[in-house]
Amino acid sequence: MDYVKLINCMRCGMCLPSCPTYKETFLETASPRGRVALVRKIQEGELDPSERLLEYLSLCIDCQACASACPCGVNAGELVAEFTCERKAGSRLGFMEELVLRKLLPHPDRLEASMAPMRLYQRMGLQKLVRTLGILKMFPKPLARMEGLLPDLPERPLRRVIKEDMPARGEARGTIGFFLGCVMSLIFSDASRATIKLLTLLGYRVITPKNQVCCGAPNMLAGDLEGLKTAARKNVELFGGVDLDFIVTDCGGCGAELKKYGHHLNDSSSASFSGKVRDISQVLAMHADAxxxxxxxxxxxxxxxxxxxxxxxxxxxxxxxxxxxxxxxxxxxxxxxxxxxxxxxxxxxxxxxxxxxxxxxxxxxxxxxxxxxxxxxxxxxxxxxxxxxxxxxxxxxxxxxxxxxxxxxxxx
Ligand code: SF4
Ligand code: SF4
The missing domain is CATH 3.40.50 (Rossmann fold)
Structure with a gap:
């Protein structure tokens, strides 16, 4: 971790009103300023990373609203995430983390197969029954929570049904590599279908490599920097093989992570990849008149x-x-x-x-x-x-x- 980023905090408190966890608790330890101070004291060896202290840090939702508010460029959310990655480096992943981060996410086919039971659960009307009868209350809390968040799934993941190469309609403007996020493909496929349609209507040829893998954001969230780097290398190699004007995504989380590949891998091809990444709104706004x-x-x-x-x-x-x-x-x-x-x-x-x-x-x-x-x-x-x-x-x-x-x- 870059120690300078920690000592840049001048404790002015301008970040406090924008921090969602501080707004709810009014606890200094749940504020950006407090979190920077805690990480700094741990780095300086003056505090032990006790369970309670790590719990305070894990309450950070990594929204980075503090970074937007800070006049000194301190990003408490990012510092907490980096601290978590460093702390976990070298240690074995837990069973569930290993399963999700290493066995499922890097393999789109397996990830899609893992959603098949959920699709069946919805198609057979079981979801409606479970929700109507209130059976969810009997589920373990995290499972009940996940079920409650699950909207209607599309018939098939978008990755399975779209063409890898979609030609431009009308006057050609260029070629776009489309980064289709896992959740967009599995759940919000209508939105990504609309994204491809808009881009082709505006004159772009859209290439969506089917072998692309998860952007790695879930790895970063879990402190698994190695997993993130593996995903980044694969995506950089895949998209690097095509001559592209932009790499576009309609998933804010993926876009933020893809733009950091250059920083994580620290080589010219990943820097070039990150330099081409655009959120869909950026490309559409470029062609507002059309x-x-x-x-x-x-x-x-x-x-x-x-x-x-x-x-x-x-x-x-x-x-x-x-x-x-x-x-x-x-x-x-x-x-x-x-x-x-x-x-x-x-x-x-x-x-x-x-x-x-x-x-x-x-x-x-x-x-x-x-x-x-x-x-x-x-x-x-x-x-x-x-x-x-x-x-x-x-x-x-x-x-x-x-x-x-x-x-x-x-x-x-
Ligand atoms: S993180 Fe930035 S805004 Fe918050 S107290 Fe430190 S210097 Fe001030
Ligand atoms: S990233 Fe963490 S510290 Fe910063 S505003 Fe969000 S919750 Fe607060």
């Missing part, structure tokens, strides 16, 4: 939730809003604290359900205040978390991925 000609009226009141991985990690805030405002008839309503976390945080909402629910409640209050019909966002974790929250508390409000809404406007 896109505007395709859009038809959608009389909806729409608000936008900034995913942490898009706003704080990638600094993208303007483009999604500009794109929504292009849709004729759409009334855009700004969300208060739009870039405040929704409580998803990868698997945080399963591991720390109480805190995740408190954070979600704040987000739902601000959505209610907008009076919007639809919340738009750009990250599958936020889609899952908000979908569940809206069904439970604001069932009249729908949630959509940005590309789904734009494709709907084109088809309107």
């Amino acid at each position: 896109l505007k000609l395709l859009l038809r009226p959608l009389p909806l009141k729409v608000t936008y939730h900034d995913p942490c991985h898009i706003a704080h990690c990638q600094g993208i805030r303007r483009e999604p809003r500009e794109l929504l405002k292009l849709v004729p008839g759409l009334e855009y309503r700004e969300l208060e604290n739009a870039d405040a976390c929704c409580g998803s945080g990868g698997t945080y909402n399963i591991e720390k359900p109480e805190m995740a629910d408190l954070i979600l409640r704040r987000k739902l209050d601000t959505i209610r205040a907008t009076g919007a019909d639809v919340v738009v966002t750009g990250n599958p974790g936020c889609l899952l978390q908000l979908k569940k929250g809206l069904i439970d508390h604001l069932p009249q409000v729908k949630i959509m991925h940005l590309t789904e809404l734009l494709a709907q406007s084109i088809e309107a």
Whole structure:
């Protein structure tokens, strides 16, 4: 860990109001400033990494709102993640971590096969039965939580059904490598289908290599830096074999991780890969004039939730809003604290359900205040978390991925 990053904190406290865990606890140890101080004291040998202390650090949801607020460029979320990686380096992964991070995620076929029972569970009507009868209460809590978050799955994962090479329609602009995130392919396939459609309509040939693997973000979350590097090498090699203008993703979490491959692998090919990565909103906004000609009226009141991985990690805030405002008839309503976390945080909402629910409640209050019909966002974790929250508390409000809404406007 770079010690300088730790001592850069001047303890001004400007990050405190933007930290979701501090807002809920008012504990210094659950604030960015406190977390930087704890990691620093451990590094300096003045504190032992006790269970309790590690628990405080693990309460960080890694939203990186603190980085956006800090005048000194300190990123407490990233420092905690790096500290966790260093602490775990060399130690064996637990059984479940080994299974998920090493045996499933790096192998798309196995990952897809592992979802087949869930699809069957939904198709046979068991999910409806389980939910209606309240049987979920008898499940272990994390399992019940995961089941509660699971939306209707598509018939087949998108990776299985899309063409690897989709030609541009109309005047050709260039070639895009599409990074299809695991959750987007397995759960939000309509959104990624819409992404490919928008790109081809705007004149891009879209290549989606079927052998691409998970971006490695779950490895990073679990402190498994080696697993992340293995995934990164595979993806860099795969996409490096094609001449591409951009590497595009419609998953905020994947985009944030792919842009860090250059940092993690520290070589020229990974730096070139990361340099080409764009969130879908960035590429669509580049062609706003052409896109505007395709859009038809959608009389909806729409608000936008900034995913942490898009706003704080990638600094993208303007483009999604500009794109929504292009849709004729759409009334855009700004969300208060739009870039405040929704409580998803990868698997945080399963591991720390109480805190995740408190954070979600704040987000739902601000959505209610907008009076919007639809919340738009750009990250599958936020889609899952908000979908569940809206069904439970604001069932009249729908949630959509940005590309789904734009494709709907084109088809309107
Ligand atoms: S992390 Fe940044 S904003 Fe927070 S106390 Fe330190 S210097 Fe101030
Ligand atoms: S990453 Fe988020 S939760 Fe963690 S310290 Fe920063 S603002 Fe707080």
